[in-house]
Amino acid sequence: MTPPGRENIARRRATGATVAGHNVGLTFAPMQHLLGVHEPDFGHLLDDMVHRDGGTVRATRYCAPRIEPEICFRLARPLRRLGVTTRVDSGGKRPDLAEVTVDLHVNGDFVASGSGKEVLGHPATAVAWPAHTLAAFGTALDPGHVVLSGAMTTAPGPTRLPRRSAQPP
Secondary structure: OOOOOHHHHHHHHHOOOOEEEEEEEOOEHHHHHHHOOOOOEEEEEEHHHOOOOOOOOOHHHOOOOOOOOOOEEEOOOOEOOOOOOOOOOEOOEOOOHHHOEEEEEEOOEEEEEEEHHHEOOOHHHHHHHHHHHHHOOOOOEOOOOEEEOOOOOOOOOOOOOOOOOOOOO
8 A cells, every 4th residue: 555646756766856855744633624634644745845944935836735733843863653642842932822823814815714723622633643644555654754744724826816906006
């Protein structure tokens, strides 16, 4: 048994792409309900999918771009086994990521708000979920990889994004 999409990832890796981590999706209960699913999903993040802070992201590169505020984890150690537990460490401080809140604004207009508890009850749970799921396929989350924990709000697409009217000169 192989995880869905493995052939696509193998094809991309054959052309030089490297796995940078994983994206966990459908961790927000209203999105699961909307789509009629009962568990999250995941996808591979390749190195050319990672955008640095302040960089330009061209929406035309994507078939259905969305804006999703997520908490990103960078792994210090491999997560390889079933029954994995997570420990969040932030330079000696241990923030309660379930209590982190976000207000999503697009072009200065408020779109949505949410918190870390919207992500499977706690964002660290979203890191453990793919480690558990991928272990059944003999795949691990490796040190240095990033894991995007899933959206803390709904994910507005281009047709729902607010547009600012042109300002007169």
